[in-house]
Amino acid sequence: MALNHMILSAFFFNPQGDHRMSWRHPRAPGREVFDFDYYRELALVAERAKIDTLFLADHVAIWDSVRSGVAHYANARLEPLTLLSALAGVTRHIGLIATASSSYSEPYNVARMFASLDHISKGRASWNVVTSAMDEEAQNFGRDGNIEHAHRYERGAEFLDTVKALWDSWEDDALLVDKESGYFADPDKVHPINHRGPHLKVRGPLNVPRPPQGHPLIVQAGSSESGKDFATEHADVHFAIFRTKEEGVQYRKDINQRLARHGRRPESFRILPGVLPIVAASEAEGREKQEYLQTLLPDQVGIDLLSSWSGVDLSSYPPDGPLPPLPDESTFNGGRTSLNRVKEWSKQNLTLREIARKLANSGSVPTAVGPPEQIADQLEDWFVSGAADGFNLMFPLLPEDWNNFAEKVVPELQRRGLFRTEYEPGTLRDRLGLTRPANRFAEARDRARAVS
Amino acid sequence: MALNHMILSAFFFNPQGDHRMSWRHPRAPGREVFDFDYYRELALVAERAKIDTLFLADHVAIWDSVRSGVAHYANARLEPLTLLSALAGVTRHIGLIATASSSYSEPYNVARMFASLDHISKGRASWNVVTSAMDEEAQNFGRDGNIEHAHRYERGAEFLDTVKALWDSWEDDALLVDKESGYFADPDKVHPINHRGPHLKVRGPLNVPRPPQGHPLIVQAGSSESGKDFATEHADVHFAIFRTKEEGVQYRKDINQRLARHGRRPESFRILPGVLPIVAASEAEGREKQEYLQTLLPDQVGIDLLSSWSGVDLSSYPPDGPLPPLPDESTFNGGRTSLNRVKEWSKQNLTLREIARKLANSGSVPTAVGPPEQIADQLEDWFVSGAADGFNLMFPLLPEDWNNFAEKVVPELQRRGLFRTEYEPGTLRDRLGLTRPANRFAEARDRARAVS
Incomplete structure (x- = not known):
């Protein structure tokens, strides 16, 4: 179905804002990021603005391979499924995108929790499938180091298909609850899935009836070749990063070709590029605010962050010098999208400190800075040109950038007919x-019937 | 600390009530058991009555090894952690006990979700640790059949200790959030746990600060020898089943000896026996209501249920005849508490149908039936004699038995000073x-300092 307005998703990884050092900002929240009231207020502001979804990113580890990570980085965060379930209880409309790892969870548990959240929220659950790239994550789940990149996606695809099969294990009309006859369910419509693959063995059926959405919405991020193939085969919504509108238009063309290979139409797949919205009286004032956040990054954190993203120990290199040669993508086991971004900056002769600050500032995500009308112009331009179905809003500083967007940019988009009013x-x-x-x-039964 | 009033826990496994066929009762809920509003109302009724906890039992499978299980039994249910997280958002005081399996989950995920729920609820989270005894459960998690009984508890103990270590991985004062100095955490107070045991390998630290309770409350049920040893070493609250007050007094003595072996005092461990409360104008009327529920059990379900609990295929035995010889406890891999209960009824010359109906009716859990004063008398008697620290309330029919207890029995207990009023x-x-x-x-650092 064609969209008659843009999709807006309010995103965070760090609950203090998407800039990695936002927690140090004088107006950032302190310990209240471990208190439910903080999130309820964010959710209610977003819901008043008719935002489509809350999107909670996640890792299953803290970044502690370097000491500066533990000391200076806001590692600790609440777990997305529990937090979004709690928010389901106090919201009525907004979508709830929780990140969960296909490498470090059991498919039965994941299928069940998302099915349950979908029932609890009356059809608002969504799973952001991640394959988990950090060594620190692998080591929390019985491994010595990260799973090799190709295997992560292979397992991810098998995992996701197993979860979808479990969601299908109760047909939509399997539940009878017929008190008179004593039939709670129709046993012909409740199916073991009997999955046996290279990575997983799961019998089923699930012990939750089919979710209201059939399958909770599947979100995927990560723009490596494997990532895009995975997304176009299995996902509904794709979180991508483009620097320009033109890049977005090209990306959509590439994605549409991949979708066609899987027999899918373009409108079955929504692309939401990330954007960093900063509402300010003027663009200059907004840029100043953004630059202030960058000054909050200790050099040591920047260098350690860059070492981690590039796979090279940079601790002995001067912060104002260039990067050494970086590893080849094809043999790199970490996040390849990040590696390639670092490589591009390196080619632009940026220093280590300069690249580190860009990374801390969510890498190459474009900003939308200035008065509400100017931000609306930019989003409108991308949306109407087909570069984006909507946006993943990565507010540099919470809660103020979030509140400003909801209260000032959304009304402007609504005035222009670019966003819903109810x-x-x-x-x-x-x-x-x-x-x-x-x-x-x-479907299988219907096919069998048609043949016989 | 001594208790100055009893503990009351509102329990359910089937959200239609604890009788296995309660879903067929004309006043039982229908499809609304998959709707959040149903649970919010139950929680708010319990909270108005100042009940201590909501206790959600769980399995990670449906009982489908026999066809009658799928057809006639209310297998499907929401997942406890997501449901209790949603309820955390709409309640303020009541404790939230979620069941999760130590055999079929990852300790990092379990530690994180309970830590997160403890923060979200401001210190109300509790984990009912189960080791999962059903073959159907094992088969949903990559196994061909159930893990051998002793190994389940061995792994359970290692799992629980790993989770507790993860909860300790952030010391209470590790979080600094010092914006000025840039120290988010004190890296000397955030610890990898580096666990390497026979069953699990987990590095840590957790990515959630220490929960408000230090460790969310640990609940354990199951009164086999391994179960009692596990509980007295690792748990805070124990759910047990006694038929009489005298049995409860004896049980407490046995438990206290086990606690002493682990260096623990009796008051560090709360025992909550199960009770089936049915408020009615008279005891006779209450019994009639209970017997009506028993008539809702199809013979086929009863026989299949009994086959499953006893480990013997009874499908060819007449419902009004006796049980055949049952397996020896020491080689039985299922729930041993249940097996022993079936054996005792068998010795009493009960028929297969009679035993099946008892089982469906939560086995040997005692009832508390009649006018509110009579129920209060019974609970008072058990509490003041030391047979119970409180009760796990297993209402045969929801929501009415739950509502009646909250609105009629609780005020009577409050009048007698046996239960809190705020x-x-x-x-x-x-x-x-x-x-x-x-x-x-x-503690380890303090010890090291004391020595040096």
Whole structure:
């Protein structure tokens, strides 16, 4: 289905804001990031503005391979599924995107929690599938180091398909609750999935009826070749990073070709590029605010961050000198999108400190800075040109950049007819114009019937 | 700390009530058991009555090894951690006990979700540790059948200790959030746990600060020898089943001896026996209501249920005949407490149908039936004699038995000074008179200092 307005997703990884050092800002929250009230207020502000989704990124480790990571970086955060479940109880419309790892969870547990959240929220659950690239994560789950890049995605695909099969294990009309006859369910419509693959063995069925959305919305980020193939085969929504509108238009063309290979139409897949919105009286004032955040980065953290992203120990290199040669992508086991961004900056003769500050500032995510009208112009331009179906809003400083956007930019977008003024009825999928997936077991029976 | 009133925990496994066929009762809920509003209302009723905890039991499978299980039994249910997180958002005082399996989860994920729920709820999270005894559960997690009984508890103990170590991995004063100096945390107070045991390898630290309770409250059920040893070494609260007050008094003596072997005092461990409360105008009327529930059990379900609990296929035995010989406990891999209960009924010359109906009716859990004063008499008698620190309330039919207890029995207990009239301030541990656990890493440093 074509979109009649843009999709807006309010994102955070650090609950103090997307700049990695935002926690040090005088107006950033302190210990209240471990208090539910802080998140309820953010969610209610977003819901008043009719924002589509809350999107919580996540890692299953702290970045502690270097001491500066523990000391200076805001590592600790609440867990997305529990936090978004709590928010489900106090919101009515907004979508709830929780990150969970396909490398370090059990498919039965993941299927069950998202199915449960989808019931609790009346069809608002969404899973951001990550394969987890950090060694620190691997070591929290019985491994000595990270799973090799290709295997992570191979397992990820098997994991996701297993979870979807579990969501289908109760057909939509399997639940009878017929008190008179004593039939709680129709046993012909509740299916073991009997999955046996290279990585996983799961019998099923799930012990939760099919979720309201059929399958909770699947989100995927990561623009490596494997990432894009995975997304176009398996996901509904894709979080990408473009520096320019033109890049976004090209990206959509590439994605559409990949979708076609999987028999999918362009409108079955929503692309949300990241943007850093900073509302300010003028663009200059907004840039100043952004630069202030960059000064909060201790050199040591920047160098350690860059070492981690590039896979090279840079601790002995001078902060104002250039980067040494970087590893080849094809043999690199970390996040390849990040490695390639670092490489591009290196080619531009930026110093180590300069690159580190860019990284801390969410890498190459474009900003949208200035008065509300100017930000709306930029988003409108990307949306109407087909570079974006909407935006993943990565506010540098919370809660103020979030509140400013909701209270000042959203009304401007609404005035222009670019954003909803009331939530449409239905599930999250309905609102994003995405169809409810068919049930594989019901389909198989229908096919068998057609043949016989 | 001594208790100055009883502990009351509102329990359910089936959200239609603890009788296995309660879903068929004309006044039982229908499809609304998959709707959050149903649970919010139950929670708010319990909170108005100042009940200590909501206790959600769980399995990670449906009972589908026999077809009658899928057809006639209310297998499907929401997942406890997501549901209790949602309830955390709409309640302020009541404790939240979620069941999670130590056999079929990752300790890092479990530690994180309970830590997160403890922060979200301001110190109200509790984990009911189960080792999962069903073959159907094992098969959802890559295994062909159930883990051998002794190994399940061995792994359970290692799992629980790993989770507790992760909760300690941030010392209580590790979080600094010092914007001026740029120290988010004190790196000397954030610890990898470096666990390497026979079953698990986990590096840590957790990425959530230490929970408000230090460790979320640990609950354990299951009264086999291994179960009692596990509970007295590792748990705070124990859910047990006694048929009589005298049995409860004896049980407490046995438990106290086991506690002493682990260097623990009796008041560090709360025993909550299960009870089935049915408020009615008279005892006779209550019994009639209970017997009506029993008539809702199809014979086929009863026989299949009994086959599953006893480990013997009873499908070819007549429902009104006796049980065949049952397996020996020492070689039985299922729930041994259940097996032993079935054996005792078998000795009483009960027929297969009679035993099946008892099982469906939560086995040998005693009832408390009649007018509110009579129920209060029974609970008072058990509490003041030391047979119970409080009760795990297993309402046969929800929501009415739950509502009746909250609105009629609780005021009677309050009048007698046996139950609180307002929630005391503090965490769930505080309210249960249980001390906040020391942090193992802080203790180790203090010991090292004392020596040097």
